[in-house]
């Protein structure tokens with residue numbers, strides 16, 4: 597680790613790794629620091645990801661694919677199942693990853709591209725000069741040091757501490773922080789080709805419960821609920837325990853995790869003078885699905901491209917870096933986040949009866965060519981009693 601670089605990346609998750617790889621490939625001197633002693637552990641993720649989405653960033657490799665997924669199923673409170681099968685070209689839809697291996701591979705690719713990767717090194721605060729970020733104060737294996745950089749890319753995950761310390765507003769409303777609990781379970785009977793989402797206030801109030809297969813009768817079984825507790829005082833783990841006791845009484849729990857997923861709108865501004873915020877720290881998790889791996893990689897790559905251009909032009913001011921902020925907001929990803937935020941806000945208002953009605957009305961149709969707009973049209977056609985509500989949703993998305 598040197599004391600000065602073109603680009604300093606704080607955090608070795610998918611956002612930081614893609615940013616470091618892209619920036620190093622563009623010829624910049626790059627340092628990626630990670631506070632943990634090993635990249636990728638412990639895993640705080642259900643590890644589901646779309647195939648198409650991933651293809652853009654990394655070649656599929658059986659070393660980090662735990663399972664191939666053919667369909668996603670939505671299970672309503674009364675057990676009605678809606679199956680979303682395959683993409684338009686008939687390809688399998690996704691993977692469940694082994695993120696310990698996946699994250700390590702991404703960071704290894706950054707190192708191979710020329711980035712210095714330093715673990716056990718935590719950014720404690722930004723170096724601020726003339727109102728801008730000029731690097732980071734760090735604790736590297738317990739020893740204080742300073743790393744200066746033209747641009748810092750903050751990829752430090754949900755807590756977004758680096759951006760907050762640099763003066764950005766990173767507040768998440770309590771109800772928009774989904775609290776999660778997850779067990780890695782083995783010895784359970786599941787559909788090995790399906791990611792299952794259980795909906796309803798009994799199972800997961802204002803959220804959902806997931807079963808993501810990892811091969812060999814093993815799965816990530818997890819839950820996210822809105823806020824820290826539900827109205828009756830139950831926590832995410834209480835709901836998960838009830839579900840597991842009922843559905844997988846003979847299963848064995850191998851690993852347990854807790855975590856939070858911000859299902860809010862992204863940061864109002866993701867840049868400052870000398871600073872760009874990427875991945876979960878920028879709050880670009882999909883607010884409807886809770887998926888953030890692809891969006892983390894997308895923002896990491898885009899930020900590194902913009903940072904490289906700004907460094908070459910000798911201008912890393914907030915104004916110059918703003919093309920990253922404007923770029924991701926105008927992108928397909930930015931538009932989907934905005935749309936899915938509205939869909940999520942609508943779905944959390946539905947009681948179990950309405951969820952059952954909607955699920956029953958589309959359970960028997962083929963959703964192979966599924967798109968949100970065609971689905972809403974179909975729902976409106978089939979649910980005259982909910983016409984006004986569904987029309988309001990359609991207008992919101994127009």
Ligand SMILES: Cc1cc2nc3c(=O)[nH]c(=O)nc-3n(C[C@H](O)[C@H](O)[C@H](O)COP(=O)(O)OP(=O)(O)OC[C@H]3O[C@@H](n4cnc5c(N)ncnc54)[C@H](O)[C@@H]3O)c2cc1C
Pocket residue numbers: 606607608609610611612629630631632636640641642643644645717718719720751752753754757776777778818854855856857874875876877881886887888889890892
């Ligand atoms: C329970 C749960 C289930 C999820 N399931 C899915 C899913 O199925 N599919 C999906 O797409 N997404 C899922 N997500 C979201 C997904 O995990 C994140 O969106 C993704 O990991 C974001 O990547 P990132 O690089 O932005 O942040 P992270 O992966 O969180 O990486 C941030 C890194 O920064 C490091 N760091 C933090 N502070 C510092 C510091 N001060 N100095 C140095 N390093 C620091 C951390 O140790 C960490 O390694 C889930 C999240 C949770 C909590």
